[in-house]
Amino acid sequence: MSSLQIDTLAYGSRLRQLPPEHKLLFAIALLLITYAAQVPVQLAIAGWISIWTMVYAGIPASVYLRLLSITIAFWLTSLPALIVNGIDLSHLSSVQADVWQGFTWGNYYVYLSYRGVQQAGELGARAIASTACLYFVILTVPFTEILSVLRRIGCPALLIELMMMMYRFIFVLLQTANQLWTAQQSRGGYRTRKLWMKSLGLLIGQLLQRTLKNYRQISLTLNSRGFTGDFRVCHSRQYQPSRRYSFEALFGCTLLVMLTGWHYVVGI
Amino acid sequence: MLLEFEKVNYTYPTSPQPALQSLTLRIPRGKRCALLGHNGCGKTTLFLLANGLYKPQGGAVHWQGSPMRYDRHSLMDLRQKVGLVFQDPEQQLVASTVEEDISYGLCNLGLPEPEVNQRVEKAITTFNLSELAACPVHHLSLGQKKRVSLADVMVLQPELLLLDEPTAYLDQRHTRDLMTKLRQIHEMGTTIVMATHDLDLAYCWADWIFILDHGTLVLEGTPQDVFAQRSLLESLQLGVPLVFDVLDQVAEALSKNSEQAEYQVTHSIPEQLRNRILDVFRYS
Incomplete structure (x- = not known):
């Protein structure tokens, strides 16, 4: 799953016409609840936001689950460290x-710990819920819209320009690297281990050279197009807030907050 | 004259040979000019000088009769009036979506946002980009990127449009679309200069031809006059458009085969017929 494909999905999502601020606020609110809440609420959040991503936004389940499986894989690799404990026989009691x-x-007693299992469960629920929230953002809000929200809330212009240029040219860089890699492979550049190292070195060197060349060309173009020192663009996109989605989001969040609060009260 | 180069010299710091040497070239107003020459003959350098991106090391460049000035304000003004479309659209497109990229030049001019949006919208319809307006630039195909880069420049309504090999990498269909677009642009009163390697295209489209070799102008004139100088063009290893080749071959075959009754008088293609055939291949 390359960043390009994720970007394509974000541009084609069915929630595209919603104002990006709404989607970001929603995801941030859920993220905050996730940090405060207990396992059942966290699982509810993961399930609910997954419905938003897969059903409302129309992101293919196969893609979404594959992305989510990355988190689950990381969580699984940390399981042994959490669950398996070892102790000297003398301290067993x-x-x-x-x-x-x-x-x-x-001389040791190796065991699976109750507390470890519980901890692993908490960790898993929290990890899955919070990544589901993040995936909702990256799969439904195109990066350029995140940038324009940042600009509106007063993030420094220099930072935004840098991110914008990086976002534009990371794809040029990736494409160049990909072309070089393919060209090298077609000429047998990665046949043996030794060749592999040599070709990779060449590729990195070439990439640097081409980046410098590209940089010179870009500064020519920017000048030719009247660059005045700050990078400004306009767009005319119109967003339509949706009453139905706003209502579901508000209602759901309130319910989750109440559930979390109730948990705390009962817990005390 | 719209733009004049008077004895312009330019040498790149890293190159032993000058890119342009004592180049004198005048671009007439309202024409469709083609700039022909081998790789490295100085076409791109000429464009960069015309856009005020490079300063001549000798000689002078005149815009509408007055020498080009290189202060910030004059350059801003010049770059709005002289639009340059680079060969590689990858370098020209700097913003993240098509719409934002088209607005970039207008925003740099400091226009108010409603006017920017209105002009961007108009350019988007003119260049058939409506479906791509909100699309990120890296999702476009090369042909689409070329179209956007032309829209980027034309939205500024330049008086002179410079195109650096606009048909490079384009297929037949996209080339044809581009030529239609250029025809419309020319009809609106924009002077166009196109650097190209495609002799047939130059013959068919241009009404004034410049031939550059080793940084100097060796020949200029109407396509008929320029391509009639076959021996000079052959000595520069440029050749002539296919239609000239075909006519010359036919004439040669006729002169060898003198027994044929119909052509016994001329032994070649009659001048009038030749001119008519040549005219058919020009775009009108």
Whole structure:
């Protein structure tokens, strides 16, 4: 899944006409609730935002689940460290309550811990819920719109110009690298391990050279197009706030906040 | 005369040979000019000088009769009146969406936003970009990028349009679309100069031809006059458009085959017929 494809999906999403501020606010609100809430609420958030992404925005489930599986894979790799504990046989009695399953290995007792399982569950729910919120943003709000929101809320212009240029030229760079890589491969540049290293070195060197050349050309173009020192563009896009989506978002968020609050009260 | 180069010299700092040497070239107002020559003959350098991006190291460039000035304000003014479309659209498109990219030059002129939006919208309809307006630039095909880069420049309503190999990498269909667009632009009163390698295209489209070699102007004139100088063009290894080649071959075949009854008198293609055939291949 390359960044280009993600970008294409964001441009084609069915929630495109909603104002980007609404979508960003919604995702941020859910993210904040995720940090405060307990596991059931977090799972509810993950499920709810996934419906927004897959059903309302029309992002293909295969793509979305594949993206989500990256997070799950990271979570799985951290499981052993969380769940498996080892302890000296002599101290076994002190952790007896925490042992779920275990066996003796030499002088040690290796076991799966109740607390570890619980922690892993909490971590998993929180990780999945918060990445689902982030995926909602990157899959429904094109990067250029995020930038224009940042500009409106008063982010420094220099920072935004830099991000804008990077966003434009990262694709040129990727394409150049890709072309070089293909050209090298078609001439057998990556056949052996030694050649592989040599070709990669060439590729990186060439990429630097071409970047410099590109930089010179870009400054010519910018001048030719009347660059005055600050980078300004306009657009005429019209957004349509949707009553139905706003209502669902507000209602859902209120419910989640109430559930979280209730959890705390009951917990005390 | 719209733009004049008087004995202009320019040498790149890294190159031993001058890119332009004592080049004198005058671009007449209202014409469709083609600039022909080999790679590295100085076409692109000429364009960069015409846009005030480079300063001549010797000689002078005149815009509408007065020498070009290189202060910030004059350059801004010049670059609005002289539009330059670069060969590689990848370099020209700097903003992230088509619409924003077209607005870039207008925003630089400091126009108010409603006017910018109105002119951008008009350019988008003129260049059939409505479906791509909100599209990010990196999603476009090369042909579409070329179209956007032309719209970028034309939205500023320049008096002189410079095109650096506009048909490079374009297929037949896109080339044809481009030529139609250029015809409309010319009819609106814009002078156009196109650098190209395509002799047939130059013959068919241009009404004034410049031939550059090693940074100097070797020949200029109407297409008929220029391409009649076959031996000079052959010595520059440029050749002539296909239609001239075909006519010359036919004439040669006729002169060898003198027994044929119909052409016994002339042994070649009659002058009038030749001119008529040549005219058919020109665009009107």
